[in-house]
Amino acid sequence: MMTGTTGSDATPTKAHSGKLTRGHKKKARTRQQLIDAALRIYAEKGAGELALNELAREAGVSNGTIYNYFRSKEAVLEAVAIALAENLSQQVNVLSEGVTNGAERLAVGVRVFVRKAEKDPNWASALVNVVRYAEGMRSKLAANVLKDLRAGYEQKLFSFDNEELAIGLVVSGAMGAMIDVVEDRAVEHHGEIVASMLLQALGMDREEAQAIAYRPLPA
Structure with a gap:
């Protein structure tokens, strides 16, 4: 009697768990579908031009589906910004793993930003448009830059008068380099040149800055 009860309880639990898993996967796929569609719109029109009904058409879903995920275009922007910042940060962190030199x-x-822009100008255009509006994304990028700036300062590689302005210099320089790529103004070794110039602006001499900026990217 007790054995039969236990078996009976276990079967529905597994089935229910399976349904939840499939449901979560489908929801995650739809959310990603919406984020990808928003990226395409941002790349073409800018972050201030997105309308939720247009997003629904671009993503191939009903207008009602949008509101299961995002209540406003500001919520879409925030989600896209977080996704972009996390994606970029992950790529940079993977490549920088084991590198201690600030x-x-x-x-x-900087070079990862530029190379990503060169490989996918539409993505870069979306990023440039989004970062103007998304405070959370700017903060995420600034936090990553800050770690490297402080490491370089403590290692006596950098010399600057104001930390906040130094962060702004690096972030603005990287964004400017991406805009050059998007607007077809990039030159050969664009990422390396920009990285070298930023290192010099932070207090390094030209020869040392160039040597670091032109090192092969870590595998």
Whole structure:
């Protein structure tokens, strides 16, 4: 009697768990579908131009589906910004793993931004449009830069008068380099040149900055 009860309880639990798993996966796929569609719209029109009904059409879902995930275009922007910042941060962190030199870490980050823009100009255009509006994304990028700036400063590689302005210099320089790529103004070795110039602006001499900026990216 007790054995039969236990078996009976276990079967529905597994089935219910399976349904939840499939449901969560489908919801995650739809959310990603919406984020990808928003990226395409941002790349083409800018972050201030997105309308939720247009997003629904671009993503191939009903208008009602949108509201299961996002209540406003500001919520869409925030989700896209977080996704972009996390994606970029993950790529930079993977490449910088094991690199302790603050200047080299900063150069790797700048070059990753530029190379990503060169490979996918639409993505870069979306990023440039989004970062103007998304405070959370700017904060995320600034936090990553800050770690490398402080490491370089403690290692006596950098010399600057104001930390906040130094962060703004690096972030603005990287964004400017991406805009150059998007607007077809990039030159050969664009990422390396920008990284070298930023390192020099942070107090390094030209020869040392160039040596670091042109090192092969970590595997």
